[in-house]
Every structure is written in C-alpha cells, then in structure tokens.
Amino acid sequence: MKKAGLMFLLLIIVVKSYCWGFYAHKLINYYAVFLLPPEMMVLYKKNITFINDHAVDPDKRRYALKEEAPRHYIDMDRYGTPPYRTLPRKWKDAVQCYTEDSLKAHGIVPWWIQVMLQRLTRAFKEMDQPGILKLSAEIGHYIADSHVPLHACSNHNGQFTNQRGIHGFWESRVPELLAEKEWDFLIGRAAYIKDPLDFTWKRVLESASEADSVLFLERKLSSGFPSERKYAFETRSGVMARQYSSEYSIAYNILLNDMVERRLRQSIYAVASFWYTAWVNAGRPDLRKLADKDFSEKELKEFDKLNDKWNNEKVKGRDCD
Numbered sequence: 001m002k003k004a005g006l007m008f009l010l011l012i013i014v015v016k017s018y019c020w021g022f023y024a025h026k027l028i029n030y031y032a033v034f035l036l037p038p039e040m041m042v043l044y045k046k047n048i049t050f051i052n053d054h055a056v057d058p059d060k061r062r063y064a065l066k067e068e069a070p071r072h073y074i075d076m077d078r079y080g081t082p083p084y085r086t087l088p089r090k091w092k093d094a095v096q097c098y099t100e101d102s103l104k105a106h107g108i109v110p111w112w113i114q115v116m117l118q119r120l121t122r123a124f125k126e127m128d129q130p131g132i133l134k135l136s137a138e139i140g141h142y143i144a145d146s147h148v149p150l151h152a153c154s155n156h157n158g159q160f161t162n163q164r165g166i167h168g169f170w171e172s173r174v175p176e177l178l179a180e181k182e183w184d185f186l187i188g189r190a191a192y193i194k195d196p197l198d199f200t201w202k203r204v205l206e207s208a209s210e211a212d213s214v215l216f217l218e219r220k221l222s223s224g225f226p227s228e229r230k231y232a233f234e235t236r237s238g239v240m241a242r243q244y245s246s247e248y249s250i251a252y253n254i255l256l257n258d259m260v261e262r263r264l265r266q267s268i269y270a271v272a273s274f275w276y277t278a279w280v281n282a283g284r285p286d287l288r289k290l291a292d293k294d295f296s297e298k299e300l301k302e303f304d305k306l307n308d309k310w311n312n313e314k315v316k317g318r319d320c321d
C-alpha cells in the first residue's frame with residue numbers, strides 16, 4: 001500500500017519545463033562571461049552569480065505579463081517557406097507589411113533582442129551598474145531562445161504531430177543529462193557584431209531550418225524504440241520524476257548529431273558578443289570605475305514580485321510544456 005502511495009506521488013510530480021530550460025539558460029550566461037575581455041570581466045566575473053541566476057527572469061515574467069511570451073520565439077513557418085522573403089527583416093517594414101498585432105501573434109524574438117541591445121548600450125553609457133547586470137542577464141535569455149529550433153516553428157511542442165513534450169526534451173532533458181559530463185564550452189573570445197539585426201536573423205533562420213530535423217528525428221527514433229524503455233523514473237534536479245529515459249535521450253542526441261551542444265555553444269558565443277558589442281558601442285566605458293552599487297529597495301521588491309508570480313500564477317500566453 002505504502003509503495004502504491006509513493007508511486008502515485010511520483011506520478012503527480014510535474015517537472016516544469018521552460019524555454020531552453022532554467023539549467024541551460026544559466027549555463028549559457030555563465031560560460032559567456034569567460035569570453036569577455038579583461039576590461040569587462042572586471043565587472044561580470046564579480047557578478048557572475050547574478051548574471052547566472054537572473055538568466056531566467058524573462059521566463060518568470062511570462063507569469064506576470066501577457067506581452068512577455070512573444071518576445072521568446074518567432075513562428076517562421078507562418079511566413080511561407082525558406083528563406084521567407086515575404087517577411088521584411090526590419091521591424092518598421094515588417095509592421096507596415098503585417099501590422100504589429102499580427103507580428104506579435106507569431107512572436108517577435110529577433111526584434112526584441114535589438115531593443116534589449118539598445119537598452120544595454122544605454123546602461124553602459126550611463127554607467128548604470130544595476131541596469132548593466134539586469135539587462136545583460138536578460139538579453140542573454142532572448143539570444144539563447146533564438147538559437148532553439150522549436151522557438152522558430154509553430155509546432156513548438158510537437159502538438160501538431162503527436163510529439164507533445166519534445167520542446168522540453170530537446171532543450172532541457174538532453175542538456176541536463178549531457179552538458180556537464182560530455183560537452184565542451186571553451187569557446188574562445190567574444191567578437192564585435194557589426195550588424196546585430198543581420199546576425200540575429202542568420203541564427204533565427206538556422207533555428208527554423210533545424211526545426212524539421214528536431215521533430216522528424218524524434219518520430220523516427222520513437223517508431224523503432226521499445227515503448228516501455230522510452231520513459232523512466234529518473235532523478236531530475238534532485239526530484240524523482242517520470243521523463244524520457246537516459247537511454248532514449250542519448251539515442252536522440254546521437255541522431256541529432258550534436259545539434260544541442262552546437263546550439264548551446266553558439267548561444268554562449270552570441271551572448272558574450274552582444275554584451276561586448278553594447279560595451280564597445282557605448283564607447284568602452286571604464287567598468288573599474290563603477291561603484292559597487294547595490295540594487296535599490298524598489299528593484300529588489302520587483303525581483304520578489306516576479307518570483308511570487310512565477311510560483312503562484314499560470315503562464316500567460318504560450319508555454320513550453
């Protein structure tokens with residue numbers, strides 16, 4: 001009886017999944033810090049815990065703000081077929097062509113990254129330390145999301161192809177299982193990005209082109225895999241839960257030919273390069289001069305409020321579950 005009760009408890013434990021997963025978002029921001037030049041490292045390394053912890057604030061905000069969700073994705077397949085020439089790459093032109101509402105209905109991540117870049121550049125110019133840290137952590141999130149194939153596809157959780165759960169499978173389960181043990185995140189140095197919008201679009205179009213493989217290869221694997229071994233009770237973040245088995249996850253990763261690791265590495269490089277670009281465009285301010293300014297009472301309360309909403313409310317708009 002006791003055993004049956006325990007099984008029931010295990011079955012009802014739901015492991016929430018998030019865009020790139022909390023684990024991968026934190027990892028991306030963390031490793032990005034080590035690609036920075038010493039003039040920036042002086043601020044970022046000292047605050048690496050903050051940059052790491054707050055990588056996930058934009059996902060938490062999806063529980064507080066309905067405008068937040070479309071900032072994390074763009075359904076490229078809503079705009080025809082590659083290379084999607086009908087969709088203007090510049091925001092103003094795209095609005096003229098499709099209206100703001102309809103763009104927002106299908107996601108706006110490439111443009112939102114540019115808004116965040118402008119804000120971060122301004123924070124550097126104003127030597128606003130809390131602003132630099134907060135915006136760095138958050139732009140890292142959106143850039144990382146733009147590298148996820150299922151963030152560029154309307155079948156974002158396999159809901160149209162009977163593959164529900166594939167979103168978290170690709171971006172959470174696989175990296176949580178393999179990143180620390182097998183993957184390499186020594187990537188070199190951040191680079192200046194001359195045309196950030198163009199850079200972003202290249203990455204988004206790569207994501208869109210990889211979405212088909214993400215879906216197709218899982219269907220292929222599933223059809224030839226013993227169904228009783230597809231899922232297993234295994235620990236995740238210290239919690240025992242039913243999820244894609246390690247065996248199935250490893251087989252999927254092999255079929256993907258290291259796509260998840262590659263997109264993680266590209267995310268890390270892009271995040272560091274955007275931080276670096278904002279700093280250069282702000283005139284390379286001397287970050288050693290920044291007073292060790294803490295967050296204000298008001299800002300700290302905002303963080304608490306965000307956590308509160310995330311813990312107690314339902315997600316507004318599209319979810320990754």
Ligand SMILES: [Zn+2]
Pocket residue numbers: 018019020058059072141145
């Ligand atoms: Zn996200």
